[in-house]
Every structure is written in C-alpha cells, then in structure tokens.
Amino acid sequence: MQTAVRARGGLRLEAHKERSTRDPIATAAPPAHAVLTLDQHAGERAVPIVAVGERVALGQPIARPSTLVSAWLHAPIAGEVVAIEPRPAANHGGAPALSIVIANDGSDARHRERAIEDFTALAPAELRQWIGRAGIVGLGGAGFPTVAKLASAAEREHLALLINGAECEPYISCDEMLMRERADEVVLGARILMHALEARECVIALEDNAPQAQQAMQAALTRAGDERLRLTQVAAIYPAGGERQLIAAVFGKEVPHDGLPRDIGVLCHNVATAAAVARWVARGEPLVSRIVTITGAGVAHARNLDVRIGTPIAQLIEECGGYTPRITRLLMGGTMMGAALATDEAAVIKTTNCIVAASARDLEPRQPEMPCIRCGNCAEVCPAFLLPQQLHLNAQALDLAGLERYGLMDCIECGCCDYVCPSQIPLVERFRQAKPHLAAHLRARAAAQAARQRYESRIARLQRLEAEQRQRLEEKRRLARRKDS
Amino acid sequence: MTELAAFVLLLTFAGAALFANRVAAKQAELVERARLIERIDRILPQTQCRRCTFAGCRPYATAIADGAADINQCPPGGDATAAALAALLGRAPKPVDPRFGTMPSIPMVAWIDEPACIGCTKCIQACPVDAIVGAPRHMHTVIAAECTGCELCIPPCPVDCIVMRPAHELVTETTHPSALLDAVAS
Ligand code: SF4
Ligand code: SF4
Ligand code: SF4
Ligand code: SF4
Ligand code: SF4
Numbered sequence: 001m002q003t004a005v006r007a008r009g010g011l012r013l014e015a016h017k018e019r020s021t022r023d024p025i026a027t028a029a030p031p032a033h034a035v036l037t038l039d040q041h042a043g044e045r046a047v048p049i050v051a052v053g054e055r056v057a058l059g060q061p062i063a064r065p066s067t068l069v070s071a072w073l074h075a076p077i078a079g080e081v082v083a084i085e086p087r088p089a090a091n092h093g094g095a096p097a098l099s100i101v102i103a104n105d106g107s108d109a110r111h112r113e114r115a116i117e118d119f120t121a122l123a124p125a126e127l128r129q130w131i132g133r134a135g136i137v138g139l140g141g142a143g144f145p146t147v148a149k150l151a152s153a154a155e156r157e158h159l160a161l162l163i164n165g166a167e168c169e170p171y172i173s174c175d176e177m178l179m180r181e182r183a184d185e186v187v188l189g190a191r192i193l194m195h196a197l198e199a200r201e202c203v204i205a206l207e208d209n210a211p212q213a214q215q216a217m218q219a220a221l222t223r224a225g226d227e228r229l230r231l232t233q234v235a236a237i238y239p240a241g242g243e244r245q246l247i248a249a250v251f252g253k254e255v256p257h258d259g260l261p262r263d264i265g266v267l268c269h270n271v272a273t274a275a276a277v278a279r280w281v282a283r284g285e286p287l288v289s290r291i292v293t294i295t296g297a298g299v300a301h302a303r304n305l306d307v308r309i310g311t312p313i314a315q316l317i318e319e320c321g322g323y324t325p326r327i328t329r330l331l332m333g334g335t336m337m338g339a340a341l342a343t344d345e346a347a348v349i350k351t352t353n354c355i356v357a358a359s360a361r362d363l364e365p366r367q368p369e370m371p372c373i374r375c376g377n378c379a380e381v382c383p384a385f386l387l388p389q390q391l392h393l394n395a396q397a398l399d400l401a402g403l404e405r406y407g408l409m410d411c412i413e414c415g416c417c418d419y420v421c422p423s424q425i426p427l428v429e430r431f432r433q434a435k436p437h438l439a440a441h442l443r444a445r446a447a448a449q450a451a452r453q454r455y456e457s458r459i460a461r462l463q464r465l466e467a468e469q470r471q472r473l474e475e476k477r478r479l480a481r482r483k484d485s
Numbered sequence: 486m487t488e489l490a491a492f493v494l495l496l497t498f499a500g501a502a503l504f505a506n507r508v509a510a511k512q513a514e515l516v517e518r519a520r521l522i523e524r525i526d527r528i529l530p531q532t533q534c535r536r537c538t539f540a541g542c543r544p545y546a547t548a549i550a551d552g553a554a555d556i557n558q559c560p561p562g563g564d565a566t567a568a569a570l571a572a573l574l575g576r577a578p579k580p581v582d583p584r585f586g587t588m589p590s591i592p593m594v595a596w597i598d599e600p601a602c603i604g605c606t607k608c609i610q611a612c613p614v615d616a617i618v619g620a621p622r623h624m625h626t627v628i629a630a631e632c633t634g635c636e637l638c639i640p641p642c643p644v645d646c647i648v649m650r651p652a653h654e655l656v657t658e659t660t661h662p663s664a665l666l667d668a669v670a671s
Contacts, residue, residue, distance in 0.1 A: 448531040451633050454614040455533050455541055 007294050008225070011235040011416050013336075016362075017173040020104035020295040020302040022253075022456030025177050026318050027306045030077050030108065031347075033038050036100045037089040040349035041137040042144045043069030050102055054081045059286050061062040061135075062100055070133035071350075072143045076288040076308035079105040085097035090313070090332050090349050094342030101311070113284035118438070127196040127281075128154060128332040134280035135287045136348075140164060140175075140241070140270030141333060143351040146277070147230060149269070150196055153262040153288065161199040162250060162261075163190045163207035165213065165271040166234050166241035169334030171362070172354040174291040175271050177304045179206065179213035181273055183220035189274030191226055192281050197267060201228045204271070205250050207236040238336065239414040243268050245383050257410050292348060294320045297355030298327030307348050313355055326359035334414040335363055342407050378417035383409045388417035395434040400441045512615035521550045528569045531615035532561040534635035536586040540614060549574075560586045561634075592652040594632040595639070599624045609637035609649060629655035 037047035046063035056062060056075040063073035082103045086096035110231040114199045119127060132147030153159060163186065167175040179186060190202050204221075206213055208318045217231055234240045244255045245267065253264050263269055272290065279285040288309055295302040300321025307316060313330075317323060332346075334354055341355075356362065378388035386407050394402030411431050525546035532542070538546040538619050539556040548554035549570070555572040557579050564580050571578035595616075598610070604622040616632040626647030627638075629652070 157486065190617070253582070324570070447630075447633075450532065450544070451531040451614045453533065454616075456543070458543075458615050 006169060009381055009385065009427050010239060010414070011381055011419060012236070013170045013238045016171045016200065016295070018172045020171075021177060023303045025181055025291055025304045025306050026319075028308070028311060028316060028318070028402075030104055031311040031315055032104050033082070033312075034076050034079075034096040034104065034308060034312045035087045035312065035347040035460040036073055036076070036102070037087070037091060037347070037349055038073070038098050038100070039064055040089070040091055040143070040309075041071050041351065042142060043067065043071070043148065043354075044116060045074045045098070046070055048084055048098070050100065052081050055079070055105075056081060057098050057109045057111035058100060058282075059113065059288055059293060059316065061133075062102075064147070065132075066149070067146045068244060069139050069145055070344055071147075073100070074135055074286040074288050075102055075111070076310045077102055077104045078107045078109040079103045086156065088343050088346040090341060090346040090352060093339055097316075099347075100245060108135070109401050113286065114178055115284040116281050119281050120195055121220045122195075124196050124198050126150050127192070131192075131196060131277055131280065133286070134276070136276045136280065137350050138270055139272035139276060139290060139353070141350065141353055144217055144270070145348075146273055149267065150193075152260070153197060155198075155268040156262055156265065159199045159208075159262070160251070160266050161190065161194050161197060161202040162247060162266055162268040163193075163202060163204040163219070163229055163271055164241055164246055165204060165210075166242070166246055168207065168236065168238045168241040169196050169336055169354070170238070170358050171295050172293050172334045173295075174293045174304055174353050175212050175292075176206075176213045176301070178272055179210070180216045183213075183216040184223065184311075185275040185278045186271050187220045187224045187229065187283060189276070190229060191224065192277050193269060193274060193345065194228065198253050199267070200228070203232050204229065204235055205232050205246055206454055208233040209236040224403040234384075236415065239383055242412050242414060244381060244412070245398035246479055253311050257407065267283055283427055290348070290350065290352070292316065292352055293354040294357070294390065295354065296327075296331075296362050297359035297466070298324055298330075299334045300324055300361070307349055310347045312345055312347050313341070314413075315355065316348070316355060317344060323357060325358050326361075328365070329356075329358045331358055331363070336419070337413060349392075367424045369425050372423055372425060375422060381416040381420050383414060383416060384412055388431075391434075392425060392427055392430060396428045398434065398437060400438055403434055404442070408434060421436075449451055487549065518550055518555050522546045524573060525549050528562075528566060529559060530562045530566060532633045534633070534637065535613075538585070555616070557582050558585045558655075560588050563588070567583060580658050589649070593634045593649040594629045594655055595627045595636070596629070596650045596653045596655060597624075597626055598646040598648070599626060601644055601645055604646065605643055607641040608644065611638045611641045613637060615654050639661075 044067045047066045048063045050056060050062045058075060058078045060075045061072050062075050065071050079102050081100060083101040087099040088094045089097035116419050136146040138144045165175055165179055190204060195201050204217060221229055221231060232250055234246065239245055243261065247261055247266050248254050251266060255261050255264055268385045276287050289306055291304055292307045293304050296315050299317055303320060305319060330341045330344060332341050332355060333339060333354055335356055338356060372389055372392060374389060382388055390406045391403065391408055394406060408431060412446060413428050413432060421427060519611050526543050529542040529546060537545040539548055545554060549556060557567045559566055567581055568578040569599060604619060604624060606621055608625060609617045609619060611646055614633055615629060616628050617625055618628060618639065636649060
C-alpha cells in the first residue's frame with residue numbers, strides 16, 4: 001500500500017502506544033454514580049429534560065440540544081436522577097459545571113430504540129436526522145456535534161468522506177484498538193455516513209505504524225465488499241491526524257485557510273465517530289460509552305477500557321491497578337494537545353479519548369523560559385505553515401492586528417513549536433490565551449461591517465420610498481390640474 | 486484674415502485644454518475625498534447612535550473629511566477609535582470629549598418586554614440598522630445579534646417597554662448566524 005507523505009512541517013515523535021495495546025479492550029464496570037456535564041461538546045450546552053427524582057433507563061434521553069450546534073445526552077446507566085448541579089467537569093480542567101447526576105440501580109434496564117436493518121431504505125436527509133438523535137459528537141477530541149457537521153456538507157455533489165484513523169498523539173491508542181477489534185463497526189459506520197451524505201467515495205486513513213489495525217480494517221473492507229471504500233496509509237509524522245493535515249496528505253489538496261474541508265469536497269469524521277453511528281443505526285444504541293486509553297508511567301497497568309460516559313476518572317485509574325508513586329500530572333487527551341486535570345473526580349465525557357497519568361519522564365517539567373533566540377525551529381515544524389516566533393511576539397504585546405496578519409486563528413494548537421523551542425517558551429499556552437481575544441475582535445469587526453451594510457441599505461430604502469412618494473404626489477397634482485382646466 | 490482665424494482657433498484650443506485640466510483636477514479631488522470618507526468610516530464602530538451629533542457613522546466620517554468635525558466625538562469607538570483616526574489623518578491623538586456622551590462599561594443590546602408592547606412600530610422607524618421586527622398592532626422584538634446598542638429606539642416607545650440589557654445575556658455565540666460556520670471550522 002502506498003504511504004502518503006505531506007510536504008512540510010510536523011515531528012517524528014517516539015511512540016508510546018505499545019504500553020496500552022498489550023491487552024485487549026476491557027469493559028469498565030458501570031459507575032455507582034454517573035455525572036454528565038451538560039456542555040461536554042463544542043457548541044451550545046444541552047438542556048435537561050429530566051427532573052431530580054425521576055427514574056431513567058439506560059439509553060434514555062436526559063437532555064436535548066439547545067440549538068442546531070448542540071447534542072442529545074442519554075443516560076449511560078439505569079437508575080434515578082439524584083441531582084442537577086455543578087460538578088467537577090473534565091472539559092473545564094476539573095472546575096465545576098452544571099451536570100446531571102444519576103445513581104445506578106444496577107439493573108441496566110434498557111430504553112428500547114428502533115434498530116434499522118437496511119439503512120439504504122432511508123432517504124439521506126431522514127438518515128441524517130435520525131443520526132442526530134444519537135447524541136454523537138466528534139469523538140477524536142474536537143467534540144463537534146456530528147449532525148451539525150453532516151448538515152454543513154449535505155447536498156454537496158461529489159463529496160468524498162474521509163474516515164480519520166490516524167491517531168498521531170504518541171500516547172493514545174483507543175482508535176487503533178477500536179480498528180483492531182471492531183473494524184466491522186467502523187466500516188459499517190463509514191457506509192452509513194456515505195449514504196447520509198450521498199458521498200461518492202470514502203477513504204479510511206491510518207498511520208503506517210499500526211499494522212494490526214491495518215490488517216483488521218482490510219479484512220473488514222473485504223467482508224463488506226463495497227468498492228467505494230478504500231484504505232490508505234499516511235506517514236506517522238505528528239500531527240498527521242489533524243483534519244487539515246490529513247486531507248492534504250490523502251487528497252493532495254490544501255483546505256483554504258479561511259474555508260472548510262467541504263469547500264474542497266471533503267468531509268472528515270473520526271473512526272470512533274463512525275463506529276458510534278453504526279451502533280446507533282444498526283442496534284439503536286445511542287452514545288453512552290466510548291473507548292478510553294488509560295496510560296502513562298503514573299498508572300500501574302496501562303490499557304484501553306470501554307467506559308460508560310459519566311464514569312469518574314478515579315474509578316478508571318482503580319481498574320488499571322491505581323496510581324504508581326511516579327505520577328506527577330494528570331492529563332485528559334494526549335501529551336501534545338491534552339489539558340491538565342486538577343482532580344480525578346471529574347467524569348469521562350464524550351470526547352475523553354485518553355487519560356495520561358504522567359510521570360516526570362512522560363512529561364518533562366518545563367525549564368524556566370528564556371528569551372526567543374530567533375532560531376526558526378518552530379517555523380520549520382509548524383504543520384499550519386505559520387511563524388510561531390512572530391505570533392509569540394505579537395501575543396506578548398497582544399497586538400491583534402499582528403496576530404491576525406500572522407494567522408493565529410489557523411494555529412491548530414498541536415504543540416510542535418513548543419516541543420522544539422530551545423528557549424522553553426510555552427508557545428501553545430500563549431496562543432491558546434490570545435485566541436479568544438482575537439476571535440472577539442474579528443467577530444466585532446464582522447458585526448460592525450454587517451451593521452454598516454444594514455444602515456446603508458436602510459438609508460437607500462428610505463430615499464427610494466421618499467422618491468416614490470414624491471412622484472405619486474406630483475402625479476396627483478397633475479391630474480388635478482388637468483381636471484381644473 | 487487667416488491669421489486672425491488661426492489665432493481664434495488657438496485660443497479656443499487653449500481654453501478647452503485648460504478647462505479639461507480643471508475638470509480632471511476636480512474629479513481627482515472628489516475621488517480622493519470619497520476614498521478618505523471610506524477609510525474614516527471603516528474605522529468608526531458602526532453603532533449608528535448619533536452621539537457624534539451627525540446622522541450616523543458615515544455622515545460623521547464625511548464631516549471629518551470636510552474639516553467640519555473633530556476626531557474625538559464618537560463615544561462608542563472610545564479613545565482607541567479617536568487614536569486610530571488621529572493616526573490616519575496625521576494629527577495628534579486626543580481622548581473622546583465627554584460632552585458627546587458616555588457608554589456603558591459592557592456591551593448592551595435592546596430588549597423589548599413583549600407582553601407590554603402595543604405594536605405602534607415607532608421603534609422600528611427609529612432603528613438605524615433594521616434590528617427590530619414586528620408588524621402594526623403586533624408584538625415587536627429585537628434581533629439581539631443585530632442590535633448595535635445605539636439606544637435610539639428607547640425614547641420613541643410610548644409605553645417604555647424597551648430596556649437595554651447586557652449583550653452576553655442575549656447574544657450567545659451560537660445564536661449569531663455566522664456561528665454555525667465558525668463552529669464547523671474549529
Ligand atoms: S523555536 Fe523558540 S527560540 Fe526558536 S525562534 Fe521559535 S520561539 Fe524563538
Ligand atoms: S501549535 Fe500552532 S503555531 Fe505551534 S506548530 Fe502547532 S499549529 Fe504551528
Ligand atoms: S457616535 Fe455613534 S453614530 Fe457617531 S460615529 Fe460613533 S458610533 Fe457612529
Ligand atoms: S434595537 Fe434599538 S438599540 Fe438596537 S440597534 Fe436598533 S435602535 Fe439601536
Ligand atoms: S415602540 Fe414600544 S410599543 Fe411601540 S412597537 Fe416598539 S416596543 Fe412596541
């Protein structure tokens with residue numbers, strides 16, 4: 001099989017996946033209490049549709065989407081809603097956020113949903129709508145509601161679906177294990193998504209360092225016998241799995257920096273997202289569980305667990321034999337793009353792909369920051385073709401015009417620049433902090449331009465109305481004069 | 486005789502050339518002025534609130550370009566806008582003159598207490614950016630994401646049912662029409 005390589009940028013990182021891929025995926029015990037944060041995805045938070053004291057069944061909807069860019073939330077266990085209150089939330093680094101808390105009654109009584117035997121019998125629009133009921137969001141980590149992503153590219157002709165199995169973060173292996181053990185689910189999900197999007201082809205991409213996953217996927221594709229789907233490999237150069245980076249490597253086309261993948265006829269979904277779509281459509285199981293990699297030298301037995309959403313992270317660490325004395329930091333996500341967790345009380349959310357109980361070797365403590373020596377290392381590795389050193393200068397001065405000129409919004413926060421900086425400058429952290437300021441500035445500017453346009457068209461309208469009025473008056477006078485004479 | 490004719494002809498040509506020259510110069514001046522107005526208008530915040538004493542941002546921009554107004558008359562733009570105008574025009578920066586009014590410390594938008602509205606349409610007529618919708622004798626409402634917070638709709642309302650409320654309460658990122666695309670992009 002051919003391996004696609006991208007032109008520039010990125011890093012070859014030492015992989016640490018073998019630690020967590022020795023054992024097959026195990027199923028974690030359902031939690032005694034499930035805690036479900038209402039804003040655990042991109043977009044607007046969900047609105048509870050259950051009350052405290054209400055009994056719920058496994059898979060029953062408990063919160064509905066508030067807007068088009070929001071998602072359903074389902075009960076991951078059967079039991080009683082015991083609280084709707086702020087609880088430590090993994091997506092806020094452990095700070096409290098409004099959550100629904102369910103006490104487990106141990107029955108796992110199921111809420112029955114319809115399973116669709118032949119998805120091709122549904123019209124694409126109908127299928128998209130049905131997928132929206134499953135509460136699925138981008139499981140690769142971005143957490144964008146899948147139904148909104150589907151809607152954004154619906155009715156585009158000649159669309160290519162890209163299924164992203166390139167798991168480039170060195171410590172994460174949940175997608176690799178999914179492909180190794182549940183390849184048929186991924187392929188079925190991809191075919192369902194193709195039908196929902198009326199896509200003409202589908203490329204499933206994975207990195208060239210996962211031979212077992214590749215074999216399993218190939219076998220599943222052969223079983224499916226659908227010739228519109230094919231497998232491709234990309235070089236394991238971090239961040240190969242970044243959406244734009246992967247599209248460039250697979251299709252040889254860059255997504256315009258101010259555009260979206262659909263603008264070049266591509267829509268990208270993660271392998272786990274595809275598998276979740278398959279489980280919902282074929283078996284009527286909404287998104288109530290996911291695979292999470294528990295790894296790092298700070299945990300006794302690294303492995304992948306199939307976890308109910310809402311399970312406290314502390315419980316997963318217990319299932320993996322507890323912490324070792326070497327633990328120094330707890331992260332959600334990988335070592336490159338993950339975020340620190342202040343507490344292991346926080347619960348697994350839909351986008352929790354990995355928990356790293358990091359030792360000082362996994363995640364070296366930062367040395368004191370030194371001034372930038374303008375070595376240019378950062379620019380060499382930036383996969384988004386930016387100049388991180390210039391961004392850094394402008395971020396320090398909070399020069400919004402400068403940040404815009406140097407393309408801050410195109411930064412994918414991959415951490416490559418940070419990794420190679422000899423001066424130990426926390427570049428990504430600076431960029432993350434500066435982004436909301438620039439985003440607010442850009443929004444305000446767009447709003448002002450829109451206001452200007454509405455103001456001008458209103459003035460034009462008033463002038464036109466006045467002219468018409470005058471003309472009518474004149475006409476009337478003329479008629480009156482004629483009658484007089 | 487022919488000499489005289491030639492002379493007259495020469496005079497006519499010279500006159501025409503001179504006239505053409507003047508027209509061209511005048512035209513260049515007009516284009517220059519229009520450009521300047523456009524550049525000033527781009528700096529102004531487009532709140533269209535008339536605090537500057539002109540009928541909107543563009544009329545104020547025109548007045549600045551013609552030397553009929555100072556650069557420190559726009560409270561919504563604040564000192565930053567005054568400084569940007571000073572830089573554009575090569576003048577010394579100065580803070581906004583408080584006599585032209587002050588702004589709330591956080592962005593505000595208008596909100597109509599809908600049950601109280603009698604549907605008189607006065608607010609629609611006042612809104613400079615078409616941010617209010619409604620029909621005669623029916624409830625009116627403000628499209629929060631399009632309201633600039635100019636406050637011009639407040640005085641005309643006969644039943645005082647319009648109040649200014651913090652923008653962050655009423656405009657969320659995803660209620661803004663551009664939000665769907667923003668979110669897909671991230
Ligand atoms: S790698 Fe660090 S020191 Fe080198 S140019 Fe970039 S920011 Fe400066
Ligand atoms: S974090 Fe941003 S600036 Fe740094 S290498 Fe990645 S994309 Fe480039
Ligand atoms: S005061 Fe109001 S109308 Fe005048 S320029 Fe400023 S925002 Fe525009
Ligand atoms: S709704 Fe009122 S405050 Fe808002 S822009 Fe219109 S007139 Fe101004
Ligand atoms: S001016 Fe007041 S009463 Fe009249 S339509 Fe507007 S909000 Fe309603």
